[in-house]
Amino acid sequence: MPKDQGIGARSKRREDVRFLTGAGRYTDDINVPGQTYAAFVRSEVAHGKITKIDTSDAEKMPGVVKVFTAADFDGKGGVPCGWQIHDRQGNPMLEPKHPILAEGKVRYVGDAIACVVAETLEQARDAAEAVVVDIDELPAVMDMKAAVKGGALVHDELGSNLCYDWGFIEDNKAATDAAFETAHHVTTLELVNNRLIANPMEPRVALGHYNRAMDDYTLYTTSQNPHVIRLLMGAFVLSIPEHKLRVVAPDVGGGFGSKIFHYIEEAFVTHASRLINRPVKWTSTRSEAFLTDAHGRDHVTKIELALDKDGMFQALRTETYANMGAYLSTFAPSVPTYLHGTLMAGNYKTPHIYVNVKAVFTNTVPVDAYRGAGRPEATFQLERVIDKAAREMGIDPIELRRKNFVGADEFPYQTPVAVAYDTGNYQATMDVLEKIADLAGFEKRRADSAKKGLWRGLGVNCYIEACGIAPSNLVGQLGARAGLYESATVRVNATGGIVVMTGSHSHGQGHETAFPQVISEMIGIPESQVEIVHGDTANTPMGMGTYGSRSLAVGGSAMVKATNKIIAKAKKIAAHLLEASDGDIELKDGKFTVAGTDKSVDWGSVCLAAYVPHNYPLAELEPGLEETAFYDPSNFTYPSGAYACEVEVDPDTGKVTVCAFAAADDFGNVINPMIVEGQVHGGLAQGIGQALLEGAVYDENGQLLSGSYMDYAMPRADDVPFYTVDHSCCTPCTHNPLGVKGCGEAGAIGSPPAVVNAVIDALQRAGKTNVTHIDMPLSPSRVWAAIQG
Amino acid sequence: MYAFELEKPATVAEAVKALAQEDAQALGGGQTLIPSMKQRLAAPAVLVSLNGIKEMIGVRKDGGDLVIGGATPHAVVAKEAGAYPALAGLAGNIGDPAVRNRGTIGGSLANNDPSACYPSAVLASGATVVTNNRQIAADDFFEGLFTTALEPGEIITEVRFPIPQKASYQKFLQPASRFALTAVFVAKTGGGVRVAVTGASEDGVFRWADAEAALSANFAADAVSGLSVDPEGMIGDMHGTKAYRANLVKVLTGRAVSAA
The missing domain is CATH 3.30.390.50 (CO dehydrogenase flavoprotein, C-terminal domain)
Structure with a gap:
């Protein structure tokens, strides 16, 4: 019988009750007495010199409190970048200032020039329209390859549009090049990883509240990591010490990475609140979200794979242009480097790998992490080039992958790109996939499709992911300007209930349900006795938040550590109550028992004794039952999987229909299978969205053409099939206490190549053998054009 | 959105009068106009809602014609235009349920979006667009992107579709x-x-x-x-x-x- 509590139970998401009944408390639901409203004046051109800003008319408009320009932020910092990359020569990347309001120049459509704060939102918007801005337009820097050769500069003071030219690992280059010289076969593929817009359901909001009586600040914001915002904004932008700055990220309606970063609007409302001594709220419109939320992906890549005559991989070489946009968003430089280059080995034993990445400034919205962040880009190019190589060499694509897998007995496996995989079993994962996807039945399904005049194709690929990026001392050497541990305080109340204050942040992941399952399992009490508190720097220990599929592996481990401390202390209290040695105390099902006897005391009595210490070893033990732990992982965790996609292509219209999608994942131990399946489903929808529908499109002047849902195609329910997902192949992580990996990004990482491989397969089987690649999104028009040849 | 006055006439005659005001604009289901106003791309001083005019709502047979009131929402056409299945099917596949319950045939035709569904049905059927003061043949009605033969203040009261074989x-x-x-x-x-x-x-x-x-x-x-x-x-x-x-x-x- 399946468990109904604890690790492995399919516990229903308790937070969904409030989310689904409209009772969530989001940032925009918070209103503070005396609140004012901010409306930004944003650049309508991609690149230009500001020659005049005239706020005089706007200032006279009804309800206007103040009109802000860059002058109001004299002496304040720009929003900082949290990761410094060093280039092939060891020089630091070019790092421009990102001012809160534009200083002299605008660099993308949406760049904030001025801001009106007024009594009402409508008054603020009316007055914002009355601010006169004159701009001398400059040529928009849009094409990355052209931008590094010369022409207009996004940042004149930097002297170049090339942020960095990174080699990984530079010492691998000579051996990699040499292996290509002698290779039996080389497969080359040039491709684009399309630019995406995260589109969380809740747009960004920031409410700054300076309290003059206390001389302190509170920022309510839609963030995935309130402590990171407090540190970056307090220390680097506004010079506010952390004990005078509270950051609250309440219920957050999705982030997908786009709410990791410290945005200028957060610093604006916080500082503006002090200047006018009133709370200031800014709520992004959906149109503003398209223009100002960090975008994702946008890589242009050439990848080459060298093979021997038997199809064994000999070497891999890539050259990528990565779009940074106009400024460096918080973690932008890390995405195409350490979150991308480290994954280029995939699931395979390729002895020589060299990755070159050129990061380029353009007059577009800053680009940063989006669900998967670097790992989807790595997986896509690798799994596409393998498919192409299989076709060129006449080897079955699954067979080619199996030949080159890291063997189950070869872990830990040191890749040539720095990371060492702890566990995995790629052959077994592929075995599961072949079964759940019924690959044996494909030919029959293909024949059925052909009867309808449709071309069916099958795409298979693998992925490896690195979650829970760590340890802090290593990532510090790689350029991270932050620690990557996580924290938890476990507070046991006098009557036995538990509150866990975690540095992780849930914005859809279901922590409020899954984390209590772990504690329930460890102590043997009902999940309902455990509550999770997160998202407020005032009542949680300093943590790093939630991104990169890290929360359970890192935050959960911190919670386990703290809970183990609780259990150890509780055993001492129980030993005292039972007049036994604490070494003889066993905890099971919420009861402490002296081993080998029937003497016991229950959990609640021990907790009560800790806070009402009448019968208590006060000389040796402090009262109370509350422990904090910080956990810094010794390595990443490495989930992996094998995915299969079946599509039908309508040859007359080029329309692609995803008929079936199967995902076999190895996530290590699973706490709540239902939540894990939901995470995979969501990731697959986003990956299929990237493959078939989504694309941020700019024109040559830097205008965002896909600036609304009229043109930016989000996947809808009828764009995706019913999924077949399985995580029965389980190789637990060896270095965290739960043996867990990460599942949040897997679907988005693993699915785009499966979809594209399937479409190419369909066209190839239909005789279109000249079609070896189509760039995403595979719109009907693009597929039809490929069919025409 | 800028501030505006809203008028809700009960008859076509009242609507025509209301539309004679300066900067007045007829409001059908608002599926294009309201988003434009929210974006501050349109700023009528007066909105004259046609949705309360009972004589403009409904589907009826009239000899060999199917007659649809100008303020009839797509969802009603989908349900009640069974005598012309292709037209009912078209109406039932416009947008999503929210759009179909608000958007109207008259609003769609007056807007003449180059990607809208209804103009193709009107033109292929050889339908007649009936306004408060004349009848316009389909071939004379559509005049290019977002442009029609309608005069300012003219209201589409009904559309007459000959039912094809x-x-x-x-x-x-x-x-x-x-x-x-x-x-x-x-x-x-x-x-x-x-x-x-x-x-x-x-x-x-x-x-x-x-x-x-x-x-x-x-x-x-x-x-x-x-x-x-x-x-x-x-x-x-x-x-x-x-x-x-x-x-x-x-x-x-x-x-x-x-x-x-």
């Missing part, structure tokens, strides 16, 4: 907006075949004369297989090239004939 509407969705990337309405009557195309042309809805001639001679899908559509003048954008839309016109026409 056979008809079909084939829509290929633009994946983001789910308007027609290209769609074709084919209607066969005793007088011949009419083929109207929406979503494809830079000039808005149009009749494909070559296909009409071929299909009037032989109403079969392969009657159009030898024809071609000139990509020049087609819409080319991120969702489809000119050549792609030209291809869709032909493919969808063939499919409409098969389905009719």
